[in-house]
Amino acid sequence: MASFDIPTIDVSPFITSEENEEGKKKAIEQMREACVNYGFFQIANHGIPLDLLSRIMDMYKTFFACSDEEKLSVPSDNYFKSTKKSAGTYEQLLFHLSSSGFNVCPENPPRFKQVLEEMASHFTNLGFVLGRIISECLGIPPNFLANYRNDQAKDFLLGIHYSPATEAENVGKSAHKDPGCITILYQPEVGGLQVQKDEQWIPIAPSKDKLVVNIGDVIQVLSNNKFKSATHRVIRPRETNRYSCAFFYNVQGDKWVEPLPQCTKEIGESPKYRGFIFKEYVQRRRRDETHPPARPEDLFNISHYSIST
Numbered sequence: 001m002a003s004f005d006i007p008t009i010d011v012s013p014f015i016t017s018e019e020n021e022e023g024k025k026k027a028i029e030q031m032r033e034a035c036v037n038y039g040f041f042q043i044a045n046h047g048i049p050l051d052l053l054s055r056i057m058d059m060y061k062t063f064f065a066c067s068d069e070e071k072l073s074v075p076s077d078n079y080f081k082s083t084k085k086s087a088g089t090y091e092q093l094l095f096h097l098s099s100s101g102f103n104v105c106p107e108n109p110p111r112f113k114q115v116l117e118e119m120a121s122h123f124t125n126l127g128f129v130l131g132r133i134i135s136e137c138l139g140i141p142p143n144f145l146a147n148y149r150n151d152q153a154k155d156f157l158l159g160i161h162y163s164p165a166t167e168a169e170n171v172g173k174s175a176h177k178d179p180g181c182i183t184i185l186y187q188p189e190v191g192g193l194q195v196q197k198d199e200q201w202i203p204i205a206p207s208k209d210k211l212v213v214n215i216g217d218v219i220q221v222l223s224n225n226k227f228k229s230a231t232h233r234v235i236r237p238r239e240t241n242r243y244s245c246a247f248f249y250n251v252q253g254d255k256w257v258e259p260l261p262q263c264t265k266e267i268g269e270s271p272k273y274r275g276f277i278f279k280e281y282v283q284r285r286r287r288d289e290t291h292p293p294a295r296p297e298d299l300f301n302i303s304h305y306s307i308s309t
Helices: 021-037 050-064 068-072 112-137 144-149 217-222 278-290
Strands: 008-010 040-044 079-082 090-096 156-162 171-176 182-186 193-197 200-203 211-215 232-235 242-249
Touching (some): 050 242, 112 156, 112 211
Antiparallel strands (some): 156 242, 182 211
């Protein structure tokens, strides 16, 4: 496996109150290069308190250590456990954001709801900052992504627990691309996330003070393929559990997605995708998860909207 480190970008110039135009310019240049070449990068000095990240991971561990009876008392829309051999063994706790906060939340551990809501608020603010930088990378108005999303109704916070790999099976999450805008991941102790680069799988080392970011299919389409939504997967480690926390910064389901004029006609390039409604794309992908086609190449993905040249 190749030795490779995805770029690390200091985003503090966009978070602190101090004026640092040189720092902003450097971050924009680094992020543009990362989105063009990798679709993945790490961010340092992201503004989220490390003690809060540590608390949320401890609370996820406490919840996942509960009995199945306790965990299954959480609605199926929020808690899911997979035992399919093809997908490995994992369980996840998911909460969509809303203006009223998390209405349904486990009682164990105590104060879980408050910590989740505080974590979601920080992730949302960080998503706004990253969206602003990515917009500037594409040469579009800084607030474009924030306005394009409409609201945060489709954003969600996800805690995941992967059980240790066995000799026969080590897949945690099979190879895929994220459909939305931006994914922010925290994997502090145990690695397993791998990114495909030049037909090789590159491991991303865990970090307690950095966050991993990848762009999704929506950004790839809006940028007319200038920015890449990278294929990635999770491999379960042997003899240890893996815990991670992810935040998905998404668009509204009824949003129309197509290449932006700034990335096509305004620079003399033809669109590489036909437009589509985001929720229809997500529904087709979910259908493949529940009723997978006989051939892997028939799985629905963003290339189905490609315009042949």
